[in-house]
Amino acid sequence: MIYREPIPLLEAFHFFRAQKFGFSLKDYLDNLIKRHPTHEKEFDEYFVHLFAVYEALAGATVDDEMTDVLFGPLSTKGRRASNRGRGDCIAELLIEEVSVFCREDPFAVIRGRPENVLWQRIAAAVCGDAEEDKLDNGDAEDLGCYNTVESVLRMINGSKLSRRSKLDLIDLTLTRDKYIDAFEAALTSAARTFSENRALWLPLISVFADSYSNEGGEENILDELLHFSDERVKDIVIYPSVVSFSSYYIDVDAESGLCSVDLGVLYRHFVEISRQQFNSAAEVSRIMSYLGDQTKFNIFSEIAKKPAYGRELAKRVGLAPCTVSQYLTSLNGTGLLDSHAVGKKIIYSVNRQRVDSFIAELQKILHGETE
Numbered sequence: 001m002i003y004r005e006p007i008p009l010l011e012a013f014h015f016f017r018a019q020k021f022g023f024s025l026k027d028y029l030d031n032l033i034k035r036h037p038t039h040e041k042e043f044d045e046y047f048v049h050l051f052a053v054y055e056a057l058a059g060a061t062v063d064d065e066m067t068d069v070l071f072g073p074l075s076t077k078g079r080r081a082s083n084r085g086r087g088d089c090i091a092e093l094l095i096e097e098v099s100v101f102c103r104e105d106p107f108a109v110i111r112g113r114p115e116n117v118l119w120q121r122i123a124a125a126v127c128g129d130a131e132e133d134k135l136d137n138g139d140a141e142d143l144g145c146y147n148t149v150e151s152v153l154r155m156i157n158g159s160k161l162s163r164r165s166k167l168d169l170i171d172l173t174l175t176r177d178k179y180i181d182a183f184e185a186a187l188t189s190a191a192r193t194f195s196e197n198r199a200l201w202l203p204l205i206s207v208f209a210d211s212y213s214n215e216g217g218e219e220n221i222l223d224e225l226l227h228f229s230d231e232r233v234k235d236i237v238i239y240p241s242v243v244s245f246s247s248y249y250i251d252v253d254a255e256s257g258l259c260s261v262d263l264g265v266l267y268r269h270f271v272e273i274s275r276q277q278f279n280s281a282a283e284v285s286r287i288m289s290y291l292g293d294q295t296k297f298n299i300f301s302e303i304a305k306k307p308a309y310g311r312e313l314a315k316r317v318g319l320a321p322c323t324v325s326q327y328l329t330s331l332n333g334t335g336l337l338d339s340h341a342v343g344k345k346i347i348y349s350v351n352r353q354r355v356d357s358f359i360a361e362l363q364k365i366l367h368g369e370t371e
Contacts, residue, residue, distance in 0.1 A: 002212050002238045004205060010101040010262060012190035014243040015057045017089065020071035025054055035286050036273055046266060049204050053242055056197040060190040066182040073320060074165040090172055093121045094183055099251035099260040107184045118176060119152045122169055126159045149173060201242040208240040208265040225268055227338040227351065233259040240265045247329045250346060284361050299327050303337065307349035
């Protein structure tokens, strides 16, 4: 099922997360125009609506100090919070997965989880890959050492997190309900603002609807557009996202086999522009420019060596998982990557056929064989 309505609470979540991690809509537009200058007028038309939506959401009535705590990135000692982090942010620890916002009462679901589930997620965020693997693989018993408040506090205090992040996580451990209440208040307010400004984002939903007009195309979207596969998938629901306009998020419920996709309203359009220009010097130049960035090249080369998931890549290249996630979304738009699910992880690998096509086109250019 492909829905035509965004989920307001999820839109609010994406907005706060992007805001606190320093995302700039203007910088994104500027870079987009540099890559595809012939589409400048078209991009400007889309971004008029996006700027209006972001401005409206920025005016939502929220507790700024608390949203900083909830959505600000966790940081390690001596590192700036804007470019480092282990567990991304407290809000992500609370929700577990974005598909919770598809539930009738997501905050009731969050409150209904046992406290030790949150403690185990904190352990996975603070201690890194080994603990996260246990959690993602369903080995909660192996995280039993974090089933008491005292054990969690010792683990946090002994971590390499900054003092500020330690204090926030300690407070979260001791007063979970306070954070859930603040989380609900912030998202509810911003979601209300989003819904009240429907006229601002409705034109972008029309773009989304035109992009996915074929009924029963959910499988093709996963396979051909998102390069995603998971043998557990039995049913697919896709929701448009205005705030996260150029990205996508995928969750697969292991028990029901329901695959929930939060798909940016402009994602397919951007990918198609990229693919249309692939057999051109401009597209080859764009991909070379992307791989010419040392950090982005390091991420791609690590995937070429061995398929990996986001947090694993973050550890290898020394970046925050959220930063790596942004790079992966951008790279996935070139078609150079494939992805599939293993447990709760999204594993990325190189699309060898696409890479070979890129190399062949580059060779033609270098040999003077293009028209």
